[in-house]
Amino acid sequence: MKLSLEKHINMVLFQADLLNTCCVANKAYDEYQRIAEHLTSYIVHNDHTICEEMLEDILRVSLSLDDDELLSDYVPQTEFYRVIHDLKEHLITNFPK
Secondary structure (H helix, E strand, O other), X not given: OOOOHHHHHHHHHHHHOOOOOOHHHHOOOOOOXXXXXXXXXXXXXXXXXXXXXXXXXXXXXHOOOOOOOOHHHHOOHHHHHHXXXXXXXXXXXXXXX
C-alpha cells in the first residue's frame, strides 16, 4: 500500500524520532503530524520540486520552537540527514520530473 506524501513524511519522522519524544515506544503515531503537514504543504506548493538544501531548511525550522530555540541543534546529525535522504528519495521515486 502506497502512503500519501504526508503519511510517508510522518512515518519517517516517527521512526527516526529526531526529538527523542519516545513516540515509538508509546506508539504515538501522530507525534510528528504537524511537521509532516508543514513539510507536505511546502513541497506541494513547490510542485514537488525541492532541493535537498530546502528540505534541510524546512525541517530545521519545523523542528524549532522559535528563532531563539532551534531544537534541530539537538538532533543527531546522522539521523537528520538520513531523514532528509529518505524524503528526497521518496520525492524522486514518486514524483519524477
